[in-house]
Amino acid sequence: MTIDYSSLRQLDLNLLLAFDILVQEASVTQAAEKLNMSQSAMSHALKRLRAVLKDPILIRTSQRQMEVTPYALEISPQVRQILAEIQETLLAKDVFNPATAQEDFRIATNDYVEATLSANLLQQLTQQAPGIQIRVKGLNKDAVLAALDDNSIDLFIGAGLDLKRWHVQESLYQEEFVCVLQSDCPLTELSLEQYVERTHILVSFQDDFRGIGDLILEQQQQSRQVVWSTPHFMVVPFLLANSDCVALLPKRMAERCAKEMGLKLLPPPIDVTRFTVSMIWHQRHNNRPQHQWLRKQFLIAAKQLAD
Structure with missing residues (x-):
């Protein structure tokens, strides 16, 4: 369907609302009350509708009564349907029920x-x-x-x-990070010297052997030897359980793995920033x-x- 935007610019939603109420009430005064408008504002809306539709919409039959024109009655159901579709499309919120949702x-x-x-x-x-x-x-x-x-x-x-x-x-x-080691490691704390002397397992998503620990060590003119790099956190505890390596792991994960696999957790000897x-x-x-x-x-x- 091709939309004639220049013609549609003559209308606005308020005019459609006024048309619907005017047809229902057949009265400018009652239509104004229903839309909480002044009578003069409703009269102005009726004047604009008459100009756009080229139809009087309401005609007077006596001093106090008005009647809806045949043309206005004919198009009224379609206008009401348009208003209902606008309300359903733009104003009605989807109801999401998790118990039945797919x-x-x-x-x-x-x-x-x-x-x-x-x-x-x-x-x-x-x-x-x-x-x-x-x-x-x-x-x-x-x-x-x-x-x-x-x-x-x-x-x-x-x-x-x-x-x-x-x-x-x-x-x-x-x-935050913790150092994770074999449970039979005799250390109760890890010095910087002991940390760099050990071989390391690294979790890296960049397919390399450099992590945040290496950047911190470089600032202190230190370095470590990473012998295993993996993109998977959860494999590291299994690797540590059978090696003398050390790894920096997120604390919540490390605590759960330590309970299940008997690993030891120690504070890092380097200042590793927390993350969110x-x-x-x-x-x-x-x-x-x-x-x-x-x-x-x-x-x-x-x-x-x-x-």
Whole structure:
């Protein structure tokens, strides 16, 4: 359908509302009261409608009564339908019921965040929303923003992205690093000298052997030997359990693995900055009820980490 924008500019939504009420009430005074307008404003709207439609719309039949014209009665159902569709399209909010919803959410994150949040989140989902499916994608950070922009993912959960103005971010929790070693290591604390003497396992998403620890050590004219680099956090505890290596790992993950695998946790001898794990999404999803519900579930799961 071709839209004649120049003709449509003669109309505005207020004129359609006035037309609908005038036809219903067959009275300028009563129509004005119903729309909470002055009688003069309603008379002006009627004058404009008559000019646009080239029809009187209301004609006087006596000193006190008016009658709707045949043409106005003929088009009235279509005008009312147009108003109903505008209301349904622009004003009616989608009702999202997690108990009955069928949704497939695509989330980009790493295995550390997934392991940290997923236990609480999975329990919430199975209890509240049995029809919801979560698809976790492992994406390089360089590809995340493009994936948000082209709508191939709904949400990114992680840290350290340089956002554009159309991306939205909300913090979930703060995290810090600890040194993780074999449980039979006799040390009760780790000096800088002992730290650099050991071989290291590194979690790297850049396919290299340099991490934040190396940058800090360089500032102190120190270096370490990284013998194993992996993009997977969760494999590191298994590697540590059978080696004399040390690794910097997020504390929440390390604490859980230490209990299960008998690993030892020690404070780092270098000043490793805390980091914040956040949710990041495209602004197109700000007001979508299902997306708002999903973000709330992650906030609840993150709060339970501190409880």
